[in-house]
Amino acid sequence: MKSTINDVAARAGVSIKTVSRVINNEPSVRPATRKKVMDAVEELHYQPNLAARNLAGTRSYTIALIYDNPNAYYVIDMQNGILEACKARGYELLIHPSNSKSDTVNDELRALVEHSKVAGVVLTPPFSETQSVIDEVNKLDLDYVRIVSSGAAEGDEENCIQVDDTAAAFDITKHLIEHGHKRIGFLSGGEEHVSTHGRLDGYKQALQQAGINLAPELVIPGEYSFDSGVAGAKALLESDTPPTAIFASNDEMAAGALFAARLMHIEIPEQLSIVGFEDSPFSRQTWPKLTTAHQPNNEIAKCAAALVLNKARSKGAAESAAANKEAGITKVFVPELLVRDSTGDSPAG
Amino acid sequence: MKSTINDVAARAGVSIKTVSRVINNEPSVRPATRKKVMDAVEELHYQPNLAARNLAGTRSYTIALIYDNPNAYYVIDMQNGILEACKARGYELLIHPSNSKSDTVNDELRALVEHSKVAGVVLTPPFSETQSVIDEVNKLDLDYVRIVSSGAAEGDEENCIQVDDTAAAFDITKHLIEHGHKRIGFLSGGEEHVSTHGRLDGYKQALQQAGINLAPELVIPGEYSFDSGVAGAKALLESDTPPTAIFASNDEMAAGALFAARLMHIEIPEQLSIVGFEDSPFSRQTWPKLTTAHQPNNEIAKCAAALVLNKARSKGAAESAAANKEAGITKVFVPELLVRDSTGDSPAG
DNA sequence: CGCCAATTTGACAGCGTTGTCATTTTGCTC
DNA sequence: GAGCAAAATGACAACGCTGTCAAATTGGCG
Numbered sequence: 001m002k003s004t005i006n007d008v009a010a011r012a013g014v015s016i017k018t019v020s021r022v023i024n025n026e027p028s029v030r031p032a033t034r035k036k037v038m039d040a041v042e043e044l045h046y047q048p049n050l051a052a053r054n055l056a057g058t059r060s061y062t063i064a065l066i067y068d069n070p071n072a073y074y075v076i077d078m079q080n081g082i083l084e085a086c087k088a089r090g091y092e093l094l095i096h097p098s099n100s101k102s103d104t105v106n107d108e109l110r111a112l113v114e115h116s117k118v119a120g121v122v123l124t125p126p127f128s129e130t131q132s133v134i135d136e137v138n139k140l141d142l143d144y145v146r147i148v149s150s151g152a153a154e155g156d157e158e159n160c161i162q163v164d165d166t167a168a169a170f171d172i173t174k175h176l177i178e179h180g181h182k183r184i185g186f187l188s189g190g191e192e193h194v195s196t197h198g199r200l201d202g203y204k205q206a207l208q209q210a211g212i213n214l215a216p217e218l219v220i221p222g223e224y225s226f227d228s229g230v231a232g233a234k235a236l237l238e239s240d241t242p243p244t245a246i247f248a249s250n251d252e253m254a255a256g257a258l259f260a261a262r263l264m265h266i267e268i269p270e271q272l273s274i275v276g277f278e279d280s281p282f283s284r285q286t287w288p289k290l291t292t293a294h295q296p297n298n299e300i301a302k303c304a305a306a307l308v309l310n311k312a313r314s315k316g317a318a319e320s321a322a323a324n325k326e327a328g329i330t331k332v333f334v335p336e337l338l339v340r341d342s343t344g345d346s347p348a349g
Numbered sequence: 350m351k352s353t354i355n356d357v358a359a360r361a362g363v364s365i366k367t368v369s370r371v372i373n374n375e376p377s378v379r380p381a382t383r384k385k386v387m388d389a390v391e392e393l394h395y396q397p398n399l400a401a402r403n404l405a406g407t408r409s410y411t412i413a414l415i416y417d418n419p420n421a422y423y424v425i426d427m428q429n430g431i432l433e434a435c436k437a438r439g440y441e442l443l444i445h446p447s448n449s450k451s452d453t454v455n456d457e458l459r460a461l462v463e464h465s466k467v468a469g470v471v472l473t474p475p476f477s478e479t480q481s482v483i484d485e486v487n488k489l490d491l492d493y494v495r496i497v498s499s500g501a502a503e504g505d506e507e508n509c510i511q512v513d514d515t516a517a518a519f520d521i522t523k524h525l526i527e528h529g530h531k532r533i534g535f536l537s538g539g540e541e542h543v544s545t546h547g548r549l550d551g552y553k554q555a556l557q558q559a560g561i562n563l564a565p566e567l568v569i570p571g572e573y574s575f576d577s578g579v580a581g582a583k584a585l586l587e588s589d590t591p592p593t594a595i596f597a598s599n600d601e602m603a604a605g606a607l608f609a610a611r612l613m614h615i616e617i618p619e620q621l622s623i624v625g626f627e628d629s630p631f632s633r634q635t636w637p638k639l640t641t642a643h644q645p646n647n648e649i650a651k652c653a654a655a656l657v658l659n660k661a662r663s664k665g666a667a668e669s670a671a672a673n674k675e676a677g678i679t680k681v682f683v684p685e686l687l688v689r690d691s692t693g694d695s696p697a698g
Numbered sequence: 699c700g701c702c703a704a705t706t707t708g709a710c711a712g713c714g715t716t717g718t719c720a721t722t723t724t725g726c727t728c
Numbered sequence: 729g730a731g732c733a734a735a736a737t738g739a740c741a742a743c744g745c746t747g748t749c750a751a752a753t754t755g756g757c758g
Contacts, residue, residue: 002463002464004743004744004745005744005745006744014707014708015707015708015709016708016744016745016746017707017708017709017710017746017747018706018707018708020745020746020747021706021707024746028705028706028707029706029707030705030706030707030754033706033707047460047463047464048744048745049404049464049466049743049744049745050400050464050465051399051400051401051403051404051466051743051744051745052400052404052713052743052744052745052746053744053745053746054400054713054745055398055400055401055404055713055714055715055743055744055745055746056712056713056744056745056746056747057713057745057746057747058746058747059746072421072422072424072425072630073421075421075425076421076424076425079444079446080446083444083446092443092465093443093444094441094442095428095432095442095444097428097429097432111396114351114396115351115396115398115399116399116441117398117400226633226634252634255631255634256634258636259634259636262636281421282604282631282634284575285575285601285604285605285608285631286634286635287607287608287611287636353713353714353715354714354715355714363737363738364737364738364739365714365715365716365738366716366717366737366738366739366740367736367737367738369715369716369717370736370737373716376735377735377736377737378736378737379724379735379736379737382736382737397714397715398713398714398715399715400713400714400715401713401714401715401716401743402714402715402716403715403743404713404714404715404716404742404743404744404745405714405715405716405717405742405743406715406716406717406743407716407717408716
């Protein structure tokens with residue numbers, strides 16, 4: 001049967017408090033004692049009971065992941081990365097899909113703290129970039145990590161895992177320019193997403209560096225969806241001076257652009273180059289396969305989880321938080337250009 | 350501040366035990382008393398503490414979802430459906446992605462019970478169709494629900510939510526036949542999946558009903574992946590007597606078939622009809638959009654969760670389990686034919 | 699060898715519930 | 729209106745752990 005702290009204590013010949021000290025890595029335990037306890041833990045396959053810990057202690061052993069993202073692959077990657085980090089440290093993960101439109105996150109956050117006693121949260125866009133959410137989390141004295149597009153990290157770098165959309169978009173645009181493209185359409189995502197601004201900036205910077213003037217009519221507003229990709233691409237392609245390449249702010253919009261091009265009997269990449277962003281699985285399953293920027297979501301999630309977990313832990317135990325915190329945790333990620341089959345030389349020469 | 354059972358008891362002027370009885374729907378509480386307590390609960394926004402409940406009680410308030418499915422949309426739909434049911438009844442969900450290849454599920458299941466004290470599990474394919482897993486779950490005396498393809502429900506219908514792949518595949522094939530197709534290729538999924546057998550059966554039954562002889566060379570083995578869809582379709586289309594339609598066992602394979610057809614400059618649906626299965630989001634984002642069968646995963650998940658939750662609950666409280674159990678819970682789902690743009694009349698006439 | 703401060707260890711009281719069992723109250727019946 | 733079984737309620741001890749604080753042990757020094 002499942003063994004408890006009492007069993008371990010008896011076996012090691014110490015009090016339960018000492019066992020508690022050992023498993024929590026508290027100071028003031030003689031090495032010899034520590035070893036006795038560890039051996040007993042080993043032999044009995046002891047695992048502290050989470051419910052009891054949550055009930056008794058001031059700190060808790062569950063964290064939550066808050067998200068609202070239509071891309072299931074993104075969410076799954078995040079979950080798996082965090083789960084991995086949690087498992088390694090004996091934490092539990094509560095997943096919490098929320099609705100960014102309905103504005104109930106703050107209440108939900110409070111409920112999470114009061115009811116489930118979560119110790120920390122991982123915030124993903126758009127929540128991670130919403131001031132009221134950040135304020136609430138601070139007010140609740142919750143440990144948190146924000147996964148954000150670099151632009152949104154401001155003075156809070158300490159609590160952020162950044163994705164440098166600008167740098168990645170710069171690379172993508174440069175790739176297009178190197179293939180001779182001069183008129184490059186830009187399909188932007190929803191205004192409310194910091195990432196779309198970052199991507200637009202990268203696009204602009206690359207143009208500027210190449211000495212190409214920005215043509216405002218080539219930048220089309222949209223909203224990160226397949227349909228808006230179709231619409232945006234159509235608008236672009238039906239204009240008098242259509243672009244020779246289209247930079248879609250994410251893969252879904254790129255797939256939409258592909259769809260629109262097909263409808264108009266435009267050959268990809270011979271007559272038009274199209275790039276996406278994100279490297280979602282279906283970017284490999286389009287025809288032709290999409291050139292895109294790979295975002296290492298699983299890795300990002302792992303780092304994010306490690307960050308919150310370290311925070312929660314360093315509160316209780318007397319560890320060098322600063323030293324521990326940075327160990328092996330990447331805090332800025334630059335999505336990497338992935339050249340596949342949807343881009344080629346500009347037909348314009 | 351968070352209120353406890355003591356606060357409620359004080360406010361209602363009863364003992365905490367009585368409050369406990371009320372919130373657990375136990376008998377032997379006078380209606381007047383019950384009302385007093387309910388009012389107090391209401392006023393104080395009382396919510397029982399999960400950790401305490403899990404620690405003190407014999408039953409627990411967390412269930413787990415076990416899965417291993419590369420389709421992120423499937424997983425997310427499941428999660429959301431279950432989460433909804435959990436929230437409604439104050440349960441907590443632990444997600445547990447596992448690896449069906451590594452054969453460690455049983456150990457993980459045991460750990461889930463011993464360590465996290467889960468009350469029940471929702472099993473999805475392939476775990477729901479693996480005998481050793483079912484045995485283990487029974488051994489652990491866990492409440493469970495299996496989401497399975499009808500073929501795998503055997504004598505365990507009580508614990509199953511069935512998806513009738515055969516009926517749906519029959520409908521799909523019939524749709525093709527009605528469009529004049531006589532040579533219909535079948536791209537099958539992995540042998541180990543019960544669903545693929547069910548789908549193949551439906552295909553066969555439809556052919557038979559229409560008096561079409563089964564051409565064995567038209568049934569190609571595969572494994573539910575994009576690549577195997579490409580390969581299978583190629584094999585089919587390069588043969589001497591290619592089919593005029595292809596029934597892919599899932600959308601991913603159908604996308605692969607689409608890809609292969611494109612490579613071979615075959616027009617869809619003019620020269621070839623292609624159908625998928627599952628209605629995954631990207632089936633809407635292919636060109637042309639895929640005709641497929643819609644599987645209401647979210648709904649399926651809700652019913653599955655309701656089923657386990659009722660079981661767990663009926664153990665403790667004295668409710669008419671049977672009556673309660675069936676209330677509003679659908680146990681057999683037939684995916685529905687969704688005609689889009691990838692199917693049309695047979696070119697063969 | 700004894701004293702004292704620092705270090706290590708342990709006893710015990712919670713944490714917010716549920717389970718067990720004793721006690722009180724209710725509603726009959728005669 | 730007394731007597732009694734049944735129904736309703738409550739007191740109190742768990743559950744497995746952490747936090748607090750007191751007790752025991754250590755080791756350095758005179």
